[in-house]
Amino acid sequence: MTTVFRASASAADSLLGLGPLADLPGTWVGTGFNLISRPDAHNNNPFFLQLSKTQETLTFTEIGAPIPNRGSGQDDIFFSGVHYVQQISDVVTKGALHLEPGMWLNLPATTDPVADASVARLATIPHGDALLAQGTSFTVPGGPQIDAVSSTPINSTGPDAGKPVTNEQYLAPFTTTELPPDIPDGSIANPNLVLTEAIADQKIVETTVLAIDTATAIGGTAGGIQNIPFVVQNANATSMKAIFWIEQVQREDGDGVFLQLQYTQTVILDFLGIAWPHIAVGTLVKQ
Template sequence: MTTPHVFRAGAPANLATLRSLRELPGRWMGKGFNLISRPDKHDEQPFFLQLSATQETIEFAPIGAPVPNRGSAQDDIFFRGVHYTQQIADAATGGALHFETGMWLDVPATTAPAAPETVTRLATIPHGDALLAQGKPLAVPGGPRIDPVDSTPITTSTGKPVTDDKYLAPFKNTALPVGIPAEAVLNPNVLLTDAIKGQKITETVVLPLSTTDAIGGTAGGIQNIPFVVANANATSMTAVFWIEKVEDPVLGHFLQLQYTQTIILRFLGIDWPHINVATLIKQ
């Protein structure tokens, strides 16, 4: 007698089982800012500083069934999660700037390795990059604490800020997109703090991510095709996403998603921060 196959059936999602990710499913839309120093061999220049005001959409949907990870040192664990598509365009021209697909997973606490509950993000982009990042979620009363982020390029060999004005001048002289304040070039997170001034945020779920900070072992990393490695190697990523519950006297209650993300691009012996920030509203 043939043993029948056992299949995992999909079912209507119980969003509560997503825990810290439970508010993500749905469509989020908003605007932000993109700062990237990219190689410019084409124009015989060391690099080009691109500054863009952005418009963005992220769509999240629950994964249809629990995902089993089979254990040998401990019993099996099951992931819940969401898959997503992110699209970013230039706010002035409508031209595409970024397209990304991936998943967020809620990983339960484990004994082998000894680790608390974490969230994991898996992402791919069509430049030929794939990343795996991890962090420990938390919920806090009130609004988020958004620290400054620094766009200053760093000399790879010394770990110290670049001092050559050849590389710093574009950060002072590049024309700003409409609506982007001058201080956002050195600290793009100012756009996030400006966006929530005067808002009443009653609760924030914090989702930190890193490709380098280990929790219970290795954290993940970035894999790139050889062309990317040779020309603008993406070496690490850090990010924080904030899911915010907002009370507004006119709009009532709504959900807001803010994030800041820094990817380090390495070329010319320099580590260049590529920074994206955005404030999105759940539709």
Template sequence: MTLVIELDEGLRRPLRASPPPAIQADQLGLLADLPGTWVGGGFNVVALPTGNGGFRLKLNATIETLSFTPVGGAIPNRGSVQGDISLFGLHYLQQVSDATTFEGLHVEPGLWLNVPATTDPEAPATIVRQSTIPHGDSLLAQSTFLKDVVGGPTIDEVSTIPTGDDPKLKRAGYIDPYTNPALPAGIPRGAQINPNILLSNALEAQAEKGMKVVRTQVIQVSTQPVGGIVNIPFVTANANATKLDAIFWIETVEQADGTQFQQLQYTQTVILNFDNIDWPHISVATLVKQ
């Protein structure tokens, strides 16, 4: 017996027909070079509460796979005070593991969206990142800076040192885990305070081999002033994730023989609040497109 299912004629048509690659690239803006799979490694620093006002510092050298897939066509947003707009974007899946034990550290599915300029509200074109994290967090972050530049990135320092008014921070010994940590193999001294050292070191190591970054696309996003993080009650009560800031550098690297490849570097800071202190959870990585 053969089972035949008759479909309504409307269902035979694709819901979103994907445009040709050249058109799709134009629609994605600065996201156009992301589709594909990026592989590499980095470093992760996070303070974890131990109860009774204590904490422990968790440091991991990491390996990572970050995959992007285009959404097949326009995503219509219906207008009322202005006309409709169409968004274009990418699905993504981030998977991070410990570089030594291969323990899974982070899984994050989400979307990057290219949002056109609007008249109501009056706003320039932006890029939006939406994601869910299985700890019980969801976030929306919007671009605060976008640029396409000739040459390599400018990578500023970041700091993992906690901040706040709690008296414990005034005790020198309270910061000892940051200044005298047991670092994972291959992680240089000082990276536990400024993890961006690893990004700069990766570029310097390439330069020593005759490589140089000839183009950098910069995407900086934040959950403030537009966006936010929503947590399940347990997270809010115990280690509240309050803010995310991240910078992604999409780099074109030229090798000594003139051939080129694409590289993605990022630094990301999530503020966790517990015991009336803000603890920066910082992750960095250097990934190469496969």
């Protein structure tokens, strides 16, 4: 773990322009929890609820130079960012669950279109998905506010569209599926319990928040997800929202702080006329 320091003039030059992303470069390692409802035609079932305690490595590298975007209605803008690789596996089975290369960008305010400064995440997933999500960033004293997140599936078509599913066949796995070891009770209904339990005994000095959503409109235009035809037909990924908390945590001996990254992410998968929340959470420490 690395003790946090305030950059000297020479170090600040290398972080210039990263803004709220400045603490990301480096390698973060930790654990988390993954909940996904997925089609299960191979076993002649409508769906299968898969729960995993996860092991994760997330590596960020600063993009080496300012990125120019050429303007026509306004002057050019320049911004900075980091590219990353996320690797997640199942703690119990050791099987790979997720691989994701992508970028985070720190974007300035613009006049054409009129838009406040923002952060953006671009990602590609080997299942055949590519996404753009934008949002806001801010820093607060103390620890994060981690609200509950719901795994309840929602009807996406028909007269009950927008209402929670009531079909007991679909709801039963959410109360009968066994949790992985060391995942707290109640985490199927609210996976964010894994995050709040991880920091229950910590003293967090300061938190930088990155909140993004594929549906957030920046300058009048939202992001989105593009999928290959097989994904669209069988389990269409329609939206994603996530919150990342970069936390300065006081060491137990009181000697300085270390950097910790927590996140919660919800992707909506649409099949059987139902929007199924695919929720992933993690608590990682900078090495």
